[in-house]
Amino acid sequence: MTRVLKRVVAAAIVAVSVFAVAGCSSESVAPVEQDAAYRAAVEGCTTELGYDQTPVLTEEQRKRLYRGLLWLVDCLKDRGHAVEQVPSEQSSLDESAVFDPYGELRDPRRADRLSDETFARLLEVCPIP
Numbered sequence: 462m463t464r465v466l467k468r469v470v471a472a473a474i475v476a477v478s479v480f481a482v483a484g485c486s487s488e489s490v491a492p493v494e495q496d497a498a499y500r501a502a503v504e505g506c507t508t509e510l511g512y513d514q515t516p517v518l519t520e521e522q523r524k525r526l527y528r529g530l531l532w533l534v535d536c537l538k539d540r541g542h543a544v545e546q547v548p549s550e551q552s553s554l555d556e557s558a559v560f561d562p563y564g565e566l567r568d569p570r571r572a573d574r575l576s577d578e579t580f581a582r583l584l585e586v587c588p589i590p
Contacts, residue, residue, distance in 0.1 A: 520554060523553065523554055524550070524554065526590070527550050527553050527554070528590075529590025530560060530562060530590065531547070532590055533562050533563075533587055533589065533590055534547055534562050536586070536587035537562055537563075537566065537583065537587050540583065540586065540587065542566055542575070542583070544562045544565050544566065545565065546560065546565055547560060547562075548560050563575075563580065563583075563589075566580075567580060
């Protein structure tokens with residue numbers, strides 16, 4: 462994959478998860494009275510890491526990205542972590558949106574949400590394409 466495509470993948474797919482790995486968590490763990498300051502810190506971290514800017518992809522780049530994400534979905538499934546919300550390739554291209562396999566598995570609303578440790582371990586065997 463090209464350098465630009467890798468940047469897009471990192472920005473569009475695991476921005477939230479990367480915050481935790483890089484020391485910037487997007488989940489508010491701050492007391493309610495500190496939430497505004499916490500959100501400002503997360504925004505600053507997002508900007509510092511470059512996740513606030515996603516380059517525009519060509520159709521061919523979006524197709525390659527989609528195929529790479531399907532590989533990631535299969536890799537995660539092989540390790541017991543099923544991704545339920547996988548759009549069709551045409552839907553992904555039409556909407557110019559990237560689906561987020563790790564984001565789905567790390568959704569805080571899930572009872573079986575991936576822990577930080579499991580996420581880090583999975584990244585080693587199922588890297589972002």
